[in-house]
Amino acid sequence: MTNKSFFVKNKIGEVIREKEQGGFPFKPSNTFYRELGIHKRRFGQYLRNEKQPDLEELARIANCFGVNSKDLF
Structure with missing residues (x-):
């Protein structure tokens, strides 16, 4: 048995990094x-790939960042 490590892409993190490169600094407030x-705390878990958001949360995140929710899968 081999020990294979793998990397799961974090699409939410990728969208945030793309927005930051375009001049949108991500400094979220409580608002x-x-x-x-x-x-x-839950949003942080999504960014660290510890949990996956449900479809409703994905839609809200996509709307917030101006992307299609399908881009976050």
């Missing part, structure tokens, strides 16, 4: 999380 409707 950001409140308006997004996702607790900041």
Whole structure:
């Protein structure tokens, strides 16, 4: 049995990095999380690939960053 390590892409993180390169610094405030409707701890878990958002949360995140929710899969 071989020990294979693999990397799962984090699409949410990729979208954020792309926006930052385009001049949109990602410095979320409590207002950001409140308006997004996702607790900041949970959002952090998504960024670290510890948990996966449900479809409704994906739609809200996509809307917030101006991307198609399919781009986050």
